[in-house]
Amino acid sequence: MKSLNEFIDTYxxxxxxxxxxxxxxxxxQEPRIFKELIIKMSSxxxxxxxxxxxxxxxxxxxxxSAISLQVSKPMIVARKPGKLPGELFEKNYSLEYGExxxxxxxxxxxxxxxxxxxxxxxxxxxxxxxxxxxxxxxxKEVIGVLVVVELMKLEGKLKLNYPIESSITF
Ligand code: AMP
Numbered sequence: 001m002k003s004l005n006e007f008i009d010t011y012x013x014x015x016x017x018x019x020x021x022x023x024x025x026x027x028x029q030e031p032r033i034f035k036e037l038i039i040k041m042s043s044x045x046x047x048x049x050x051x052x053x054x055x056x057x058x059x060x061x062x063x064x065s066a067i068s069l070q071v072s073k074p075m076i077v078a079r080k081p082g083k084l085p086g087e088l089f090e091k092n093y094s095l096e097y098g099e100x101x102x103x104x105x106x107x108x109x110x111x112x113x114x115x116x117x118x119x120x121x122x123x124x125x126x127x128x129x130x131x132x133x134x135x136x137x138x139x140k141e142v143i144g145v146l147v148v149v150e151l152m153k154l155e156g157k158l159k160l161n162y163p164i165e166s167s168i169t170f
Pocket of ligand 1: 019020021022023056057059094095096097119120121122123124125126127128151156
């Protein structure tokens, strides 16, 4: 059987020169592989110990929503600018190849206190750090982070003070 990392394509110099973009979309083109991955991610203690999942725009939604369905836990979204209605918590952040802003609906955070953050990939950790800071500044607890891919040489883990689990490392 092929290993998971064979479903991840690498694009050099995308979206900027010097970046090696790891494209996880090959995984969802293989339902058996996708299912196996979701079952594995769903069995994590991080998911078990969190009341809710918070997944990050946009590829994080693919994995976060599948896990949410698998474990019957609620999912909340952190989105890029201009995508969410209502009152928002917003924060700027830097990621491997630029800067952006993430927003979370204030209403969405009212019901739950403990969260598992889900994204496709951990690079410098700036994106996950942004979400965790929004949560923590609202007295919410981050149980941990689940990503499909972790880029080890960027040492994103060093920025983050909670457990990080990845299924593939490069
Ligand atoms: P960072 O904040 O640097 O950890 O970047 C993580 C976020 O940016 C994730 O949401 C990824 O989708 C995206 N990202 C950053 N670097 C890469 C990369 N080399 N390949 C694919 N996605 C990336």
